[in-house]
Amino acid sequence: MVDYxxxxxxxKTYLNTYCPHCRNSFNRKEKEMDKLKFIGVYKGEDFxxxxxxxxxxxxxxxxxxxxEGMILEDCKCPHCxxxxxxxxxxxxxxxxxxxxxxxxxxxxxxxxxxxLKYGCEWHGLTKADERRIKLKxxxxxxxxxxxxxxxHNFNEVPYGLTTxxxxxxxxxxxxxxxxxxxxxxxVNIDIPEFIRLIAExxxxxxxxxxxxxxxxxxxxxxxCPQENQCEELCILGKRDYPVAIGHLERFIADYERRMDFxxxxxxxxxxxxxxxxxxSGPAGLTVAADLIQLGYSITIYEALHEPGGVLVYGIPEFRxxxxxxxxxxxxxxxxxxxxxxxxxxxxxxxxxxxxxNYDAVFLGVGAGLPRFMNITGENLCNVFSAxxxxxxxxxxxxxxxxxxxxxxxxxxxxVVIGGGNVAMDCARNAKRTGAINVTxxxxxxxxxxxxxxxxxxxAEEEGIHFKLLTNPVRFVGDDRNWLKxxxxxxxxxxxxxxxxxxxxxxxxxSNITIPCDIAIVAIGNRPNPILFNTTPNLQGNKWGCxxxxxxxxxxxxxxxxxxxxxxxxxxxxxxxxxxxxIAANAMHKKLSRPxxxxxxxxxxxxxxxxxPKPKPKAKSTSTxxxx
Amino acid sequence: xxxxxxxxEEVPNVHRLVVREPNIAAKAQPGQFAILMADEQSERVPIxxxxxxxxxxxxxxxELGISSAKIVNMKEGDTLEAVTGPLGMPAxxxxxxxxxxxxxxxxxxxxxxxxxxxxxxxxxxxxxIEARSDYLLYFQEELKAVSDEFFVATSDGTEGTNGxxxxxxxxxxxxxxRFDHAKFIGCTYMMMNCSHITSPYRIPTKVALNxxxxxxxxxxxxxxxxxxxxxxxxxxxxxxxxxxxxxxxELMKRKSSYLMEEMLAYQTAPHTCKAxxxxxxxxxx
Numbered sequence: 001m002v003d004y005x006x007x008x009x010x011x012k013t014y015l016n017t018y019c020p021h022c023r024n025s026f027n028r029k030e031k032e033m034d035k036l037k038f039i040g041v042y043k044g045e046d047f048x049x050x051x052x053x054x055x056x057x058x059x060x061x062x063x064x065x066x067x068e069g070m071i072l073e074d075c076k077c078p079h080c081x082x083x084x085x086x087x088x089x090x091x092x093x094x095x096x097x098x099x100x101x102x103x104x105x106x107x108x109x110x111x112x113x114x115x116l117k118y119g120c121e122w123h124g125l126t127k128a129d130e131r132r133i134k135l136k137x138x139x140x141x142x143x144x145x146x147x148x149x150x151x152h153n154f155n156e157v158p159y160g161l162t163t164x165x166x167x168x169x170x171x172x173x174x175x176x177x178x179x180x181x182x183x184x185x186x187v188n189i190d191i192p193e194f195i196r197l198i199a200e201x202x203x204x205x206x207x208x209x210x211x212x213x214x215x216x217x218x219x220x221x222x223x224c225p226q227e228n229q230c231e232e233l234c235i236l237g238k239r240d241y242p243v244a245i246g247h248l249e250r251f252i253a254d255y256e257r258r259m260d261f262x263x264x265x266x267x268x269x270x271x272x273x274x275x276x277x278x279x280s281g282p283a284g285l286t287v288a289a290d291l292i293q294l295g296y297s298i299t300i301y302e303a304l305h306e307p308g309g310v311l312v313y314g315i316p317e318f319r320x321x322x323x324x325x326x327x328x329x330x331x332x333x334x335x336x337x338x339x340x341x342x343x344x345x346x347x348x349x350x351x352x353x354x355x356x357n358y359d360a361v362f363l364g365v366g367a368g369l370p371r372f373m374n375i376t377g378e379n380l381c382n383v384f385s386a387x388x389x390x391x392x393x394x395x396x397x398x399x400x401x402x403x404x405x406x407x408x409x410x411x412x413x414x415v416v417i418g419g420g421n422v423a424m425d426c427a428r429n430a431k432r433t434g435a436i437n438v439t440x441x442x443x444x445x446x447x448x449x450x451x452x453x454x455x456x457x458x459a460e461e462e463g464i465h466f467k468l469l470t471n472p473v474r475f476v477g478d479d480r481n482w483l484k485x486x487x488x489x490x491x492x493x494x495x496x497x498x499x500x501x502x503x504x505x506x507x508x509x510s511n512i513t514i515p516c517d518i519a520i521v522a523i524g525n526r527p528n529p530i531l532f533n534t535t536p537n538l539q540g541n542k543w544g545c546x547x548x549x550x551x552x553x554x555x556x557x558x559x560x561x562x563x564x565x566x567x568x569x570x571x572x573x574x575x576x577x578x579x580x581x582i583a584a585n586a587m588h589k590k591l592s593r594p595x596x597x598x599x600x601x602x603x604x605x606x607x608x609x610x611x612p613k614p615k616p617k618a619k620s621t622s623t624x625x626x627x
Numbered sequence: 628x629x630x631x632x633x634x635x636e637e638v639p640n641v642h643r644l645v646v647r648e649p650n651i652a653a654k655a656q657p658g659q660f661a662i663l664m665a666d667e668q669s670e671r672v673p674i675x676x677x678x679x680x681x682x683x684x685x686x687x688x689x690e691l692g693i694s695s696a697k698i699v700n701m702k703e704g705d706t707l708e709a710v711t712g713p714l715g716m717p718a719x720x721x722x723x724x725x726x727x728x729x730x731x732x733x734x735x736x737x738x739x740x741x742x743x744x745x746x747x748x749x750x751x752x753x754x755x756i757e758a759r760s761d762y763l764l765y766f767q768e769e770l771k772a773v774s775d776e777f778f779v780a781t782s783d784g785t786e787g788t789n790g791x792x793x794x795x796x797x798x799x800x801x802x803x804x805r806f807d808h809a810k811f812i813g814c815t816y817m818m819m820n821c822s823h824i825t826s827p828y829r830i831p832t833k834v835a836l837n838x839x840x841x842x843x844x845x846x847x848x849x850x851x852x853x854x855x856x857x858x859x860x861x862x863x864x865x866x867x868x869x870x871x872x873x874x875x876x877e878l879m880k881r882k883s884s885y886l887m888e889e890m891l892a893y894q895t896a897p898h899t900c901k902a903x904x905x906x907x908x909x910x911x912x
Contacts, residue, residue, distance in 0.1 A: 303844050305664060305671070305709035313846075342711040344844055347659075348650050368846040372858065379851055379858060379877055381884045388847035396670065396841070402895040405670045405693050406841075407888030481880035528845050530863060 018102040020111065022080035071096050072116040091115035131174060139241035140169040147461040151431045154317045154399055157458060161244075166251040170198035172236065173243050180233035181245060186578035189213045191230055191245055198248060207256045210249060211265075214577065215289045218257065218324045219282070221250025223315060224574045225421075225452045257327060267335065268295035273591050276301065276358040278345045281309025282573045283364030283564030285332065286580030287587075292335050294588055299358070300332075301343040306395060309366055310565075311573070313395040314387070316425050318432070319455075322394075346534035351560060360559045360587050363546065364580060367525040367565035373417070377475030378521075382409060382483040386422045386522035393429050411517025413437045415486055417472055418522035419444070424455040426520045427464045438464045439514065443471040443491050443504045467514065469493070471506065475519060485515045525570045543569055552586035553579055561587055628706040632683050634699075637765040641733070642688045642699040644674075649682035651712045657740035658718025658835065658867055661686065662843045664709040665697035672698065673840045673862070675737035675812070676713060687736030687766075693892040714843045715866045718744075719833060723808035726750045727799070727830075728774075729792040729821050731757040731813030735766050737835065738812050743773040751775050753806070755795045757817065761786035793820040806830050811870065815879050822870030832870035836861045839882060852878050 018025055075084045086100040096117040103112045142158045142165075144150075150157055161169065173195040181191045189210055197206035210217045226232075226246035234242030256262055273296050277284045280302040288298045306312050308325045333339060345354065345365070354361045370385030372378055389409065392398040396406035414430040416423050419442035430438045440459070442449060445468050449456055460466070467488075474487040490510035493502035527544045539547040539556035546555055546562045553561045563579030565571055633645035651661060655676045661684070662671045672694045678685040690699045701707070718741055726745050730738035735756045746752050754774035758764045759782045771777045778795045779787030788795050792811070800806075809825050809832040811818045818834040825832045838850040838861040845863035852861055853874035859865065 303711065304842060305711070313842075342709050343650075344711060344714065347713055348654055368844070370846075370848045372848070374858075379853055379874075379881065381881055385848040388841060388849045391841055391847050397668075401888065402693075402892045404668045405697075405892050407885045407892070481877060528863075530845060 017112075018109070019077040019079055019082070020084070020086075020100050020102050021077060021082040023102070024077070024079035068118060070118040072099070072118070075099055075116070085116065086113070089113050091117065091120060094120050096120065134172050134174060135236070135239065137168060137172045139172070139244055140165040140247075142244075142247050150318070151462050154432055156321050157318050160254050161247050161251040163255070166198060166248060167201065169244050169248060170195045173199070174235060176235060180235065181230040181243075184230040184233040186229065186572075186574045187213050187581060189230075189249075194252070195243065195245070195248060198252060203252055203255050204261055207252045208263075210252065213581075214249075214574075215286060216253075216282070216328055216577070217249045218253035219311060219320060219328065220574050220577070221246050221248075221253055222320050222324075223572075225572060227453050229574070257324070262331070264335070265293050267293050270297065271295040271592075273297065273360075274299070274358045275587065276354045276361045277364065278354075278361065279303075279309055279364040279366055279564070279566075280307035280329070280339060281311065281364055281366050281564060281576065283366075283576040283580040283583075284309065284362065285328065286577045287362045287364065287561075287563070287584045288332055288337050289335075290581060290584035291588065292332070292337050296588075296591075297336075297338075299338040299340060301345050301349075302339060302341045303344040303365075304395065305341050307339050307341055309364075313391045314422070314425075316390065316394055316429050318428065319425065344530065346530040351531070351535045351538065351557065355557075355559060359591055360561065362580075362583055362587070363531065363555070363560065363562040363566055364564045364576070365528060365531060365566050366576075367545075367570045368528040369526045370521070371524045371526055372521055373472065373523065375472060375474055377477055377483070380475050380477040380483045381481055382411070382517060383475055383519045383521065384409060386416075386418070386426050386520055387525065389426055389520045390422070390429065399429075399433065408433060409518050411435060413439075413516040414518045414520065415439045415441055415514055415516040416520045416522055417441050417486075418524070419449040419451060420522065420524070421451045421455055422524075423520075423522035424451045424459050426522050427459055428455075428462060430518070430520070431462050431464060435518075437516075439467050439516070440464060441467045441470050441472060441486070441488060441514070443469065444501065445469055445493060448501050469504065470512075471504065472519075473511065476513065483516065483519055485513045486519055487511055487513050525565070527566050527569070531566075545569055551582075552590075553583035554586060554590075559590075629708075629710040631701055631703055631705050631707065634701065634703050636699075637687065638763050640690050641736075641763070641765055642690065643736075644686045644688050644698065645683050646686070646707065646710055647683045648710050648712075651676070651710065652679040652682050652684045655679050655684055655713040656717035657720065657744045659713035659715050660843075660866065661710055661712030662714060662840070663698055663707055665694060665701060666708050669697050669708070670694040671709070671711075671841060671843065673714070673837070673843055675733065675835070677736045677739055685736075687733050689733050692889045696893070711843065715862060716864070718810070718835070718867050720744050720748060722748050723750055723831075725753065725804075725806050726808045726810070727753045727755065727796065727806045729755045729757075729796065729809070729811040729813065729817065731792060731817045733837075734811070734813030734817075734835075735764070735770070738810070739766065739770055739773070741810055741812075742770060746773045746775075750808075753799070753804075754778070755780065755792045757781070757792045757795075757813070759783065791820070792817055793824050796821055796824050800824070800828060809833070809870075810835075810867075815875070815882060818870060819873075819875040819879075822873070822875075826871045833867045834870040834873065835866045836868055836873070836878065837866070837882075838862075838878065839884065852881075 077084060084099045085097055089098050091098050094117055096115055098113045099116050101112050102109050142161055144158045173192060175192050175196060179192045182188050194206045194209040197209055214220055224246055230245045231242040236242050275291055275296050275298050277288050277300045280300045284300055288300055292298050307329050311325045370387045392406055397404040398406045398408035401408045410433055412435055414435045416427045423440055427438050427440050469491045470488045471491050472486050472488050475483055476485040476487055478484050489506045491504040491506055494505045495503055497503040532538060532540055537557055541547050546566050548555050548562050548567050553563050555562050561583040563583045564576035630647045632647050635643055637643045660673050660675045662673050664671055674686045674688055676684050677687055688695055688699055690696050728738050728742050742752050742754055752774045753776045754770050755778040757780040761781055780790050780792055780795050781787060809830050811821045812835045822832050836852060840862055841847040841849045843862045845860050850861035851858050854868050855872040
């Protein structure tokens with residue numbers, strides 16, 4: 001028996017269901033739960049029934065085992081004891097007897113028929129009626145950890161949808177013929193189709209459907225900015241609230257993990273081609289997962305001691321539990337993917353050396369170099385980059401100090417500079433370390449905050465202050481070089497700039513000082529220069545990113561591909577996955593050409609790729625003697 | 628995995644650690660470092676690579692905080708949780724002429740690959756090492772073998788000059804010695820003093836900074852230092868910087884950020900540290 005969530009019941013009262021004979025309500029209120037038991041008869045055996053809106057009216061809470069194809073012979077109203085079975089209509093699909101109730105939707109009572117054969121989903125509503133009823137269902141909110149309690153722990157905040165809520169939410173989808181949501185998704189998941197499968201309770205199939213295009217729904221369901229992607233374009237959103245696509249994606253992935261019905265995908269026979277993937281973040285994992293299914297041998301190189309990239313060092317435990325990332329990585333390993341941690345490519349192997357041992361190389365090294373503001377006092381003690389703060393907290397588990405040895409920066413007043421998701425992560429993390437005042441300082445207004453709405457809402461619920469239209473000009477330190485405050489200038493919004501956002505302009509003589517113990521600079525990341533320093537023929541652009549062919553993601557070196565933040569600059573997990581997929585397809589296309597064509601082409605190409613490399617190397621061996 | 632091939636206490640508190648890792652052994656260049664983790668809970672500790680042989684490489688570790696204590700309490704045959712390297716830019720090496728090298732604490736070991744490489748490039752190498760007392764000096768024979776001149780300074784005067792590297796350096800310079808290049812590795816205070824001495828004589832000076840590091844790949848910015856007013860990351864831009872332009876004051880204050888936590892971790896360690904527990908149980912047997 002499923003425990004009904006309060007919000008589920010709220011929906012129940014919204015869509016009222018009545019007996020066609022006595023017009024008494026079938027709506028279950030919490031205290032009347034026991035009174036409203038329907039008695040169903042199946043070949044002499046009684047069992048209990050509950051009424052649910054339209055998905056399948058006579059949903060049986062089995063007191064006897066139910067089998068597909070069983071037909072209810074009778075079902076009585078608990079109030080007037082009259083039979084709900086009607087002889088006026090027959091099931092449109094299987095011709096069995098149907099039951100009738102009255103539902104109130106769009107301020108009108110309409111008779112509602114449904115097949116009494118277990119497993120048959122026919123109901124006698126017109127498409128238009130169905131659509132109008134669907135519009136009446138409110139968006140189902142995810143149950144969350146209490147806002148007072150959660151600032152004292154690092155457990156995940158949203159609990160995820162229950163099966164009941166997910167089915168309801170899935171029922172809201174209008175199944176548009178030309179779905180806009182798919183266009184909004186960077187990897188073009190077939191959203192209406194997987195939602196339909198959820199509504200039909202074929203959750204296994206729904207998972208497989210999503211995994212055709214997105215291999216890590218548990219991660220994307222949690223960290224994608226859906227309100228700017230799929231949900232922004234949802235037709236329902238134009239009216240009131242869009243379908244909670246992200247919540248549903250997360251639900252099916254969690255369901256799969258909980259029920260452990262994950263199936264090994266079909267892996268093609270090994271084709272004896274080897275691929276090196278540099279970086280085990282979202283882009284690298286996508287490429288590895290895609291290509292390993294096509295029969296390639298994959299080796300992932302990770303610089304840190306734990307694979308997962310930004311999913312492990314960046315995104316906090318309370319937003320994306322590390323167990324989920326480990327689960328996905330273990331799965332990749334079980335497919336035969338090799339993961340070499342503690343390998344900083346550039347230092348330990350150069351790209352040229354990788355090309356000697358592998359048929360192709362994918363660079364998904366991310367944007368890992370923190371950006372600073374270059375203002376006075378930035379090197380004071382207790383001024384952190386967001387990367388450092390989050391790495392300490394997540395990767396090194398400093399919040400468990402002294403059980404873990406890496407110390408946790410602690411203070412009463414913590415200021416976070418920036419307004420993106422990383423800034424929200426830092427602020428919420430800081431709140432959990434016991435800080436009394438956590439302030440987010442952002443130079444534009446609330447409307448321009450680039451963070452996900454959910455993160456901003458969570459941050460506000462947790463008591464984080466927002467100091468908007470404020471920009472730091474100087475960090476103030478004491479004589480021992482410790483931070484004690486931030487001098488800021490107030491801003492106002494001027495004309496829109498190139499990015500379409502209104503440009504902030506400082507107001508003269510409006511300087512204020514915010515006292516604080518710790519400042520965290522979360523104003524973005526640039527790509528790490530290690531690869532460029534060690535690979536002279538790798539072409540970059542003016543932002544320090546790798547220049548690629550947008551269609552194939554191939555870099556200036558043949559057989560070397562790149563994707564993710566190293567190409568776009570700091571962006572989202574899902575866009576990195578999208579680029580990983582493009583690169584994987586292009587790599588497969590290029591490498592699966594007939595061997596006679598690729599082989600001779602590959603050899604001189606390798607030589608071309610390696611020749612510029614030995615030159616500086618030869619120089620270095622003469623000047624820098626190997627120890 | 629990362630097996631410890633050899634480990635013994637060279638002099639009190641200085642441990643020689645030889646780790647088997649063929650890739651690092653093949654790639655390491657003078658001036659680079661590796662990051663070690665004893666177990667899953669420990670910090671990532673940056674340690675200079677001193678020597679490589681076949682598929683192993685040597686480091687000298689001072690037991691200072693909890694994470695280094697965990698490493699030095701491991702035994703031969705144990706495996707480290709993580710070894711990443713070689714990291715950092717290799718040291719600038721060239722044919723300078725007469726080069727003075729100064730090393731103290733872990734720097735006595737860390738200066739060795741530089742001395743050898745400079746010597747092989749045809750430089751005249753003058754090496755000065757320092758310790759608090761004569762029984763704390765180590766690695767002297769190896770250093771002598773790659774130096775043209777070799778000086779020792781001890782704080783208590785038990786061996787060589789009574790004083791520090793800078794005292795020997797001042798004496799040499801006052802005696803009319805000319806140096807074309809200088810490199811110092813050791814405690815920040817020694818490197819600062821030595822840089823201040825070479826500065827008026829316009830001797831190009833390189834120091835290998837040992838800032839607090841987290842990942843060692845340029846990702847966190849924990850190790851930032853001001854060099855000529857510009858913020859640099861010691862892990863990727865260094866660790867070698869021009870000693871005359873480093874903001875020493877800021878550097879030393881930043882280095883002391885976690886003294887309290889360091890003490891706390893050390894005090895609570897025996898209850899949580901598996902490496903130490905293992906070491907203790909091994910002794911009792």
